[in-house]
Amino acid sequence: MNESISGYKGRVLDVLVKSKVQVGDLVRINKDDITYEGILIPRSELGDDKHIVIKIRSGYNIGIEVxxxxxxxxxxxxKAPAFTPPAPPAQKPGLPKVSIISTGGTIASRVDYRTGAVRPAISASDLYSIVPELSDVAAIDTQILFSVFSEDLTPKHWSELAVTVAEHISRGVDGVVVTHGTDTMGYTAAALSFALRNLPVPVVLVGAQRSEDRPSSDAALNLIGAVSAAAKAPFAEVVVAMHETISDESVVLHRGTKVRKLHTSRRDAFKTVNAQPVAKVLDNQIVMLTDDYQRRSKEKNIILQPKFEEKVALIKFYPGMDSKIIDWHVEAGYNGIVLEGTGLGHVRQAIFHSIKKAIEKGVIVAMASQCIWGRVNMNVYTTGRDLVAMGVVPLQDMLAETALVKLMWILGQTQDKEKAKDLLATNLAYEISSRTVDVN
Amino acid sequence: MKVDFSAVGLKVGLECHQQLATKEKLFCACKPDLFKGEPEITFLRRLRPTQSELGQTDPAAYFEFLKGVKILYEADSKTSCLVEMDEEPPHELNREALETALLVSLMMNATPVDEVHVMRKVVIDGSNTTGFQRTCVVGMNGLIVIDGKTIPIQHISLEEDAARKTGADGLTVRYRIDRLCVPLIEVTTGPVIYSPEEARKVAYAIGRILRATRKVKRGIGTIRQDLNVSIKDGALVEIKGVQELDLISQIVELEIQRQLSLLSIKDELKKRGLAEDEIRDNFIDVTSDMAKTGCRVIQKAISQGKQVFAVKLPKFSGLLGKELIPNLRLGTEMADRARFWGRVGGILHSDEIASYGLTEDEIRQLKQILKVEQQDAFILVADTKENAFDALSAVTERAKEALKGVPEETRGANPDGTTRYMRPRPGAARMYPETDVPPITVSKDYVSQLRSHLPEPLEKTVERLIKKYGLNEKLARQLQDSEYITIFDELVDRTKVSPTFIAATLTETFKALRRDGIEVDKVTDEQLIEVFELLGLEKTSKEAIPEIIRWLSKNEDGTPSEAIKALGLSIISEQELSDAVDEIIKQNENEVRTRGEGALSFLMGVVMKKYRGKVKPDKVNAILREKLSKLK
Known part of the structure; x- marks a missing residue:
């Protein structure tokens, strides 16, 4: 396929190839006594093979049937656009050092108004020129680690990311920011919370709910909040930085093990579940929202444990669920299953035998709740008591997604099932709290 | 002033924007209505100028961003959802609106595009929560013929309306997002209009075609014209937001005059030998020199801890106070700029300085400090240093432009036909694809199906109104030009009222009411239908209609029945009327006796005076005749 006439296929591609035109060319199209003139624009991959898209002089795109x-x-x-970024603002001396590691969710970009293409801008000087406020906050170093949609990230990516973050920290930065697509940012935040322990400085994940090419994007404020937190927050934990409300006012810092995306599209989609957020950034100031946090200290030595076991599944129970679903996982060699049960932690009796079989075969089975809010309690009803008797591990107030990540991480560290079960039920990174407080 | 429009090289192009009366908004399922009262939801945003690959940013927008301008949006849950709040991606393009735009395209002899692509047009003054307006071209290369002349129609576009500005407080601008995403059709003519009167005629003609679809909204603000006006040696000035079509010719005339006046100021400055580099941003702090001033504005500013700055404008003496058009001076234009860029209340200029209460001594001292000589002028601004410097920079910038003639800019229309500075003209449209909305194919079959069901052409409408309803030609034409043409047929069909009376009410009566300051547009279609239904059922009288309309315009949630009750305008029963007439005859016994035959019209007057709106005059007449004949 010809890159220079990207997106076109079939009949239209033939015509374009024959006519020797490329995207970005000024073309004239004659059809039924009408003449159109404009710049040839790339075609969306999902578009049909019957239309050519041109940008007419007024700037509008139109599709013409061929x-x-x-x-x-x-x-x-x-003329292809030649971008000369405006001179970045003068760097202030003595600012904290912050590394920005990009995983694919671009946080700053430019629009090519000629073709409509949106291009990521990730070099430090690009960032400074697009978000000039950053130059008052930190001296920034950047690295593009991955360029993938967040739904395509796997536990292998978490491992690589953890290693990379640790490298940056070992170079002595004052904090690390990870830019991330929002869909699975909660999972990655949990993964880093377990893989990077005893942190000397904060690790802040940040994303955007509105793409960065738009004037109304939430990316810039989130990024400023994230960099501020990385540069000067008093805590040293893995957190997620996103809008606190739908207003462009404050950025809230959620603990990596307690955060969940709870809305498909709002700016404030991320919420801390069953706990308080750690802090927020308001008018460039870090406002702590809890006293219980790990202190920042360059004296601390990071403990890096980046391995994850991929053969762990998160299974959501639903009425009438077939026990064969559990059986399949056992046969497929899974070592752990986190069940997302109903209410206080229940599944139907008809799948009990499969759960029992799984546990007998050495699979760790644990129970979180699909209610999202609240704590599992498996002593209230017979169903719960029976499951515990079988060896199902109740996960208290842990988020199901965090539980999945935690079990993957535990099984990456140890083969000892009993030790693994103990670890799963023990609070390591604020993923379990013993008290459910009325916060929401 | 008599101007030879072809000699000055006048060229006008129109952009006509008309709101559509669709069931839903353009990209979501909200009703396209406005809300009154306090907002249920508010949120604060900042818009960040995005850079294009060319490194361009809109200078005005970038400036506002740097100053920290924030936007407070107001919403209610009935008229906005997360889409308008930019908290949810747009839904698909409203097909009802698209169909109307296609109909308009065909009626204007334009070619529909084969595939509609929605674009994002970057607008970051806050009027769009996204920072861009969603817009798409639906038809191209059309034409309409007016008085034998062909007017090319460049585009017919479908776009979302913007949020409406409800105020500003310091650096916070308030917008209400109910109007955001209401479907608009934009019709753009070529710049081939050569006289103010022609501009008005073209606007009317476009309006008639739009109304012929019967799918457009009516009322204040539902149709808005932008005028692009230029003259030879002048500049292209875009005048936005003209709501009254009858103002168009006046606005164009005043704009010509404004540009001609600016050109004569340019000539005068050249004659005085002014060079651009003589105008310098040398702003001098004169706060201490004004400590004891008699000028109230300055006194007040100093007492608030603000400072007074001055700048010299060499060789501008006498030109700042010169009227360009009535009530608009070069000084006013500088003040508009200062307010926009410096957020100051205004400026004081030397041509009018005496009227501000400055003493001779103060003026002499200022002139000395600023080294102002005979032909020079100066400007004073009292505000914070930052605002004052921004304001004075804007003033010197405008002074430099005066030396070149007419600045290209976007101006807003005032209700009196004058205009005010809004912002510099944006550069080439910064548009890029709205990737969240899939393109829509417009098939040949669909187009030919629409083509076979085009709304009635305008001339046919007049003909039909005359033939079918017996309207006279003048009334038929008036109705055709009125926004109410869209519901006339329905009113006639649904009520038993004479078509001529309905037509006259919608045109002449409403015009008279408007002249009296009654906001007739506030009366909804539903209310109008009920008014005429009640009249048809003889629950009220023709004479009562103006009073009912007046009441409805002030009681937007009220019904016509309530209006009749509140105003006491119900038709009284025949028995009541008969008794009332007996009473009146009795009271006027002498008159009846002495006037003889003439008593009828006299008594008619007395009864009608007392019972106007509650009785039908022919009924009164009949009863009076009967009773008077019995007396004889």
Whole structure:
């Protein structure tokens, strides 16, 4: 396929190839006595193979159907944009050092108004010129680690990311920011919370709910909040930095093990579940929201344990669920299953035998709740008591997603099932709290 | 002033924006209505100018961003959802709106595009929560013929309306997002209009075509014109937001005059030998020199801890106070700029300095400090240093432009036909694809189906109104030009009232009411239908209609029945009327006796005076005749 006429296929591609035109060319299209002139624009992959898209002089794009009689002629080449970033603001001396590691969710980008392409901008100087406020907050170093959608990230990526973050910390930075697509940011935050322990400085994940090419994007404020937290927050934990409300006012810092994306599209989609957020950033100041946190100290030595066992599943129970679903996982060699049960931690009796079999085969089975809010309690009803008797581990107020990540991490560290069960039920990174406080 | 429009090289292009009366908004399922009262939801945003690959940012927008301008949005849950709040991606393009835009395209002899692509047009003054307006071209290369002249229609576009500004407080601007995302059709003409009167005619003609679809909203603000006006040696000035079509010719005339006046100021400055580099940003702090001033504005500013700064404008003496058009001076234009860029209340300029209460001594001292000579002028601003410097920079910038003639800018229309500075003209449209909305194919079959069901052409409408309803031609034409043409047929069909009376009410009566300051537009279609239904059922009288409309315009949630009750305008029963007439005859016994035949019209007057709106005059007449004949 010809890259220079990207997105076009079939009949239209033939016409374009024959006419020797490329994206960005100024073209004339003659059809049914009408003449159109404009710049050839790339076609969306999902578009059909019957239309050519051009940008007409007024800046609008229109699609023109190509028929047998349609003639396409190149009449010129629109100058490719040559971007000269405005000079970044003068760097203030003596600012904290912050590393920004990018995983694919671009946090700053530029629009090519000629073709509509949105290009990521990730070099430090690009960031400074697009978000000039950053130059007052920190001296920034950047690294592009991955360029993947967050739904395509796997536990292998978590491991690599943990190692990379640790490297940056060992170089003596005052904090690390990880830019991340929002869909699975909660999982990655939990993964880093377990893989990076005894942190000397904060590790802040940040994303955006509105893409960065728009003037209304939440990316800039989130990024400023994240960099501020990395640079000067008094805590040294893994947190997620996102809008606190739908207003562009404050960025809230959620603990990596307690955070969940709870809305598909709002700016404040991320919430801390069953706990208080750690802090927020308001008018460039860090406001702590709890006294219980791990202190920042460069004296501390990071404990890096980046391995994750991928054969762990998160299974959501639903009425009528077939026990074969559990059986399949056991046969497929899974070592752990986190069940997302109903209410206080229940599943139907009809799948009990499969759970029992799984446990007998050495699979760790644990129970979180699909209610999201609240704590599992498996002593209230017979169903719960029976499951515990079988060896199902109740996960208290842990989020199901965090439980999945934790079990993957535990089984990456130890083969000892009893030790693994103990660890699963023990609070390591604020994922379990003994008290459920009325906070929401 | 008599101007030869072709000699000055006048060129006008129109952009006509008309709101559509669809069931839902353009990209979500909210009703396209406005809300009154206090907002249920508010949120604060900042818009960040995005850079294009060319490194361009809109200078005005970037400036506002740097100053920390914030936008407070107001919403209620009935008229906005998360889409308008930019908290949810847009839904698909409203097909009802698209169909109307396609109909308009065909009626204007334009070619529909084969595939509609929604674009994002970057607008970051806060009027769009996203920072861009969603817009798409639906038809191209159309034409309409007016008085034998062909007017090319460049585009017919479908776009979302913007939020409406409800106020500003310091650096916070308030917008209400109920209007955001209401479907608008934009019709853009070529710049081939050569006289103010022609501009008005073209606007009317476009309005008639839009109304012929019967799918447009009516009322204040539902149709808005932007005018692009230029003259030879002048500049292209975009005048936004003209709501009254009858103002168009006046606005164009005043704009020509404004540009001509600016050109004559340019000539005068050249004659005085002014060079651009003589105008310097040398702002001098004169706070201490004004400590004991008699000027109240300055006194007040100093007492608030603000400072007074001055700048010299060499060779501008006498030109700042010169009227460009009535009530607009070069000084006013500088003040507009100072307010926009410096957020100051205003400026004081030397041509009018005496009227501000400054003493001779103070003026002499200021002139000395600023080294102002005979032909020079100066400007004073009292505010914080930052605002004052921004304001004075804007003033010197405008002074430099005066030396070049007319600045290209976007101006807003005032109700009196004058205009005010809004912002510099934005550069080339910064548009990029709205990737959240899939393109829509417009098939040939669909187009030919629409083409076979085009709304009635305008000339046919007049003909039909005359033939079918027996309206006279003048009334038929008036109705055709009125926004109420869209519901006239329905009113006639649903009520038993004479078509001529309905037409006259919607045109002449409403016009008279408007002249009296009654906001007739506030009366909804539903209310109008009920008014005429009640009239048809003889629950009220023709004479009562103006009073009912007046009441409804002030009681937007009220019904016509309530209006009749509140105003005591119910038709009284025949028995009541008969008794009332007996009473009146009795009271006027002498008159009846002495006037003889003439008593009828006299008594008619007495009864109608007392019972106007509650009785039908022909009924009164009949009863009086009967009773008087019995007396004889």
């Amino acid at each position: 028929t047998e009689e349609t003639k396409v002629t190149k009449i010129g080449v629109e």
